[in-house]
Amino acid sequence: xxxxxxxxxxxxxxxxxxxxxxxxxxxxxxxxxxxxxxxxxxxxxxxxxxxxxxxxxxxxxxxxxxxxxxxxxxxxxxxxxxxxxxxxxxxxxxxxxxxxxxxxxxxxxxxxxxxxxxxxxxxxxxxxxxxxxxxxxxxxxxxxxxxxxxxxxxxxxxxxxxxxxxxxxxxxxxxxxxxxxxxxxxxxxxxxxxxxxxxxxxxxxxxxxxxxxxxxxxxxxxxxxxxxxxxxxxxxxxxxxxxxxxxxxxxxxxxxxxxxxxxxxxxxxxxxxxxxxxxxxxxxxxxxxxxxxxxxxxxxxxxxxxxxxxxxxxxxxxxxxxxxxxxxxxxxxxxxxxxxxxxxxxxxxxxxxxxxxxxxxxxxxxxxxxxxxxxxxxxxxxxxxxxxxxxxxxxxxxxxxxxxxxxx
Amino acid sequence: xxxxxxxxxxxxxxxxxxxxxxxxxxxxxxxxxxxxxxxxxxxxxxxxxxxxxxxxxxxxxxxxxxxxxxxxxxxxxxxxxxxxxxxxxxxxxxxxxxxxxxxxxxxxxxxxxxxxxxxxxxxxxxxxxxxxxxxxxxxxxxxxxxxxxxxxxxxxxxxxxxxxxxxxxxxxxxxxxxxxxxxxxxxxxxxxxxxxxxxxxxxxxxxxxxxxxxxxxxxxxxxxxxxxxxxxxxxxxxxxxxxxxxxxxxxxxxxxxxxxxxxxxxxxxxxxxxxxxxxxxxxxxxxxxxxxxxxxxxxxxxxxxxxxxxxxxxxxxxxxxxxxxxxxxxxxxxxxxxxxxxxxxxxxxxxxxxxxxxxxxxxxxxxxxxxxxxxxxxxxxxxxxxxxxxxxxxxxxxxxxxxxxxxx
Numbered sequence: 023x024x025x026x027x028x029x030x031x032x033x034x035x036x037x038x039x040x041x042x043x044x045x046x047x048x049x050x051x052x053x054x055x056x057x058x059x060x061x062x063x064x065x066x067x068x069x070x071x072x073x074x075x076x077x078x079x080x081x082x083x084x085x086x087x088x089x090x091x092x093x094x095x096x097x098x099x100x101x102x103x104x105x106x107x108x109x110x111x112x113x114x115x116x117x118x119x120x121x122x123x124x125x126x127x128x129x130x131x132x133x134x135x136x137x138x139x140x141x142x143x144x145x146x147x148x149x150x151x152x153x154x155x156x157x158x159x160x161x162x163x164x165x166x167x168x169x170x171x172x173x174x175x176x177x178x179x180x181x182x183x184x185x186x187x188x189x190x191x192x193x194x195x196x197x198x199x200x201x202x203x204x205x206x207x208x209x210x211x212x213x214x215x216x217x218x219x220x221x222x223x224x225x226x227x228x229x230x231x232x233x234x235x236x237x238x239x240x241x242x243x244x245x246x247x248x249x250x251x252x253x254x255x256x257x258x259x260x261x262x263x264x265x266x267x268x269x270x271x272x273x274x275x276x277x278x279x280x281x282x283x284x285x286x287x288x289x290x291x292x293x294x295x296x297x298x299x300x301x302x303x304x305x306x307x308x309x310x311x312x313x314x315x316x317x318x319x320x321x322x323x324x325x326x327x328x329x330x331x332x333x334x335x336x337x338x339x340x341x342x343x344x345x346x347x348x349x350x351x352x353x354x355x356x357x358x359x360x361x362x363x364x365x366x367x368x369x370x371x372x373x374x375x376x377x378x379x380x381x382x383x384x385x386x387x388x389x390x391x392x393x394x395x396x397x398x399x400x401x402x403x404x405x406x407x408x409x410x411x412x413x414x415x416x417x418x419x420x421x422x423x424x425x426x427x428x429x430x
Numbered sequence: 431x432x433x434x435x436x437x438x439x440x441x442x443x444x445x446x447x448x449x450x451x452x453x454x455x456x457x458x459x460x461x462x463x464x465x466x467x468x469x470x471x472x473x474x475x476x477x478x479x480x481x482x483x484x485x486x487x488x489x490x491x492x493x494x495x496x497x498x499x500x501x502x503x504x505x506x507x508x509x510x511x512x513x514x515x516x517x518x519x520x521x522x523x524x525x526x527x528x529x530x531x532x533x534x535x536x537x538x539x540x541x542x543x544x545x546x547x548x549x550x551x552x553x554x555x556x557x558x559x560x561x562x563x564x565x566x567x568x569x570x571x572x573x574x575x576x577x578x579x580x581x582x583x584x585x586x587x588x589x590x591x592x593x594x595x596x597x598x599x600x601x602x603x604x605x606x607x608x609x610x611x612x613x614x615x616x617x618x619x620x621x622x623x624x625x626x627x628x629x630x631x632x633x634x635x636x637x638x639x640x641x642x643x644x645x646x647x648x649x650x651x652x653x654x655x656x657x658x659x660x661x662x663x664x665x666x667x668x669x670x671x672x673x674x675x676x677x678x679x680x681x682x683x684x685x686x687x688x689x690x691x692x693x694x695x696x697x698x699x700x701x702x703x704x705x706x707x708x709x710x711x712x713x714x715x716x717x718x719x720x721x722x723x724x725x726x727x728x729x730x731x732x733x734x735x736x737x738x739x740x741x742x743x744x745x746x747x748x749x750x751x752x753x754x755x756x757x758x759x760x761x762x763x764x765x766x767x768x769x770x771x772x773x774x775x776x777x778x779x780x781x782x783x784x785x786x787x788x789x790x791x792x793x794x795x796x797x798x799x800x801x802x803x804x805x806x807x808x809x810x811x812x813x814x815x816x817x818x819x820x821x822x823x824x825x826x827x828x829x830x831x832x833x834x835x836x837x838x
Contacts, residue, residue, distance in 0.1 A: 335607075348592060
């Protein structure tokens with residue numbers, strides 16, 4: 023297949039691509055993200071670009087006559103035939119959105135609210151780090167390393183069982199002896215078992231971190247939390263890299279059915295979170311392998327894609343997710359660039375269109391514990407409402423983004 | 431580095447090797463296994479070979495004057511300098527050992543004993559396969575696939591929780607729909623949780639298998655068990671491929687300290703079990719991915735190497751294993767070529783030199799439940815004894831192999 027040189031304006035970036043490739047795919051390949059709602063079906067009309075020179079094949083599609091008259095084409099339906107120059111208007115770019123990361127003002131309503139939301143909860147992190155000073159083994163007191171460690175751990179933690187993954191067990195003997203039997207052990211408690219996720223020499227209890235991630239359809243926001251103090255040490259937000267494959271959940275579900283579509287969407291959202299981890303760890307000088315647990319919340323489709331579960335039947339009658347009560351996974355299973363043995367929890371969903379983001383919101387605002395009737399509203403690319411009190415709760419959802427964006 | 435052509439007799443197999451490589455390493459590389467007790471230190475004198483032509487560098491070592499006079503050298507201490515011809519005597523070959531796989535005669539003492547040993551135990555396999563016919567979801571009865579499956583599963587199994595690993599959850603939606611909601615689910619019960627390890631379309635309850643493995647220092651024996659009937663459908667034994675790195679536990683522990691030594695020993699024993707799995711599955715026409723659980727027993731060092739745990743401190747005063755209560759692992763973590771999600775259990779050890787093989791023997795013979803005083807003896811490369819009854823048990827161990835082999 024012949025190669026074509028494609029130049030994008032106003033960046034003036036050039037890239038070689040195979041003849042017959044769509045302009046949208048070429049733009050994606052070098053990180054220029056174009057809007058799309060239709061999963062590259064040529065129906066949403068959002069990826070309009072202008073070909074300034076060179077020959078292309080225009081397969082048509084849904085584009086307003088105004089844009090057609092001004093020489094625009096759909097990037098997803100236009101294939102390059104030879105060297106071409108393409109101008110990408112501001113309106114077609116994904117990064118013209120604005121990511122909202124809540125700021126905590128010194129005074130004011132938001133700050134008060136935030137205090138209200140958190141004050142009622144005790145600080146009891148799902149991952150605890152305990153500093154242990156073990157007595158070295160002798161010829162008469164010769165329990166195994168694992169038994170020695172867990173016996174001491176049980177004095178500090180209330181748990182019936184202790185499990186340790188093989189990679190940590192494989193280094194246990196040298197870690198204990200290298201640290202002169204003084205180590206910090208991080209455990210994630212799940213049901214009646216303490217799962218060891220990290221063992222480090224010396225007292226590193228103050229250096230254990232957790233990550234809370236809001237996985238939105240359009241934006242992803244991560245909070246880095248010190249698990250010793252409970253302090254939120256940093257926040258960062260960015261676009262969900264999945265957006266290049268469609269900008270609402272339905273177009274993502276459609277794209278997930280394409281060959282390798284699910285893998286690409288999974289890698290895109292994991293890549294997005296990893297970018298935020300990079301940023302937070304650099305800014306706050308935190309070793310990424312000290313992030314020992316992560317908790318994520320998102321709508322049901324986002325939660326499926328985050329775990330690599332196929333969202334196909336969320337869209338088809340009778341609208342069934344693979345799982346609503348989502349299982350914990352390890353960071354290494356998902357490809358998250360934190361401690362590979364860290365546990366990653368997903369907030370449970372209610373149904374296909376009421377996800378873990380709403381459940382976490384209800385938990386946080388305590389609608390379900392209040393006598394007062396409350397209306398809880400989440401306005402995002404998808405919008406959800408919950409009405410209720412301690413006696414009952416009703417919920418519904420719809421696609422809200424287009425109402426604000428004037429499209430859809 | 432110059433290449434030398436090394437020819438082994440009487441096989442008359444030739445192989446290219448780098449100048450300066452030891453004859454033992456070259457023989458190992460093409461699967462000719464030589465005896466060794468010393469971890470290639472030149473002290474055990476077991477790998478004697480005869481150089482029939484070509485120049486070598488003989489670094490000396492411990493070899494009887496009788497063998498020296500007849501032109502023998504130690505393969506581990508002799509480096510090739512140019513093209514050479516090497517004769518390997520029968521006495522130096524590992525495969526001159528005989529692997530003992532118990533046969534079940536039609537009549538006689540062994541058969542009676544075998545019945546005695548098994549008859550007292552109920553058939554209650556750790557992995558059960560249950561056939562489920564689920565009702566398809568509707569718009570009003572729209573629970574998630576996972577909830578639908580587990581609700582039905584709980585009707586058949588007594589367990590508090592159900593967990594499903596991500597790879598199985600990722601295919602659940604298509605498996606259920608492709609099977610018209612009729613599936614067989616294999617679960618391993620561990621503590622209060624049923625862990626799903628396999629889901630197959632239709633009723634495959636009769637096709638679920640377990641593997642029991644005796645991981646010996648010299649030989650490895652595997653039993654393939656039908657988990658539906660409890661029948662032992664096949665047995666197979668072979669040499670532990672680790673033997674090329676030393677033929678008792680001490681020389682293996684020494685070798686494990688070499689660079690990549692532990693990885694090689696781990697891969698060698700896993701490779702040995704995989705060879706037996708191949709043989710059993712071919713002979714009995716069993717799909718290897720239907721082996722849903724494995725149970726292994728071995729001395730403490732073998733159990734460590736099987737899991738990839740460093741055995742170093744088993745040998746050093748005060749003789750401490752990494753773990754005696756060994757954790758279950760998955761087949762994919764270990765590289766076993768059965769169902770990748772299968773759980774692999776290791777019998778717990780008592781101490782560094784009394785392993786899970788002895789524990790399984792005591793369980794099976796019920797020494798610990800009897801009023802009678804019993805002496806339990808395991809004669810292997812390592813020998814162990816247990817004396818006791820329901821009130822007490824004492825145990826000791828020593829290196830027994832050399833007593834029978836006239837060496838050590």
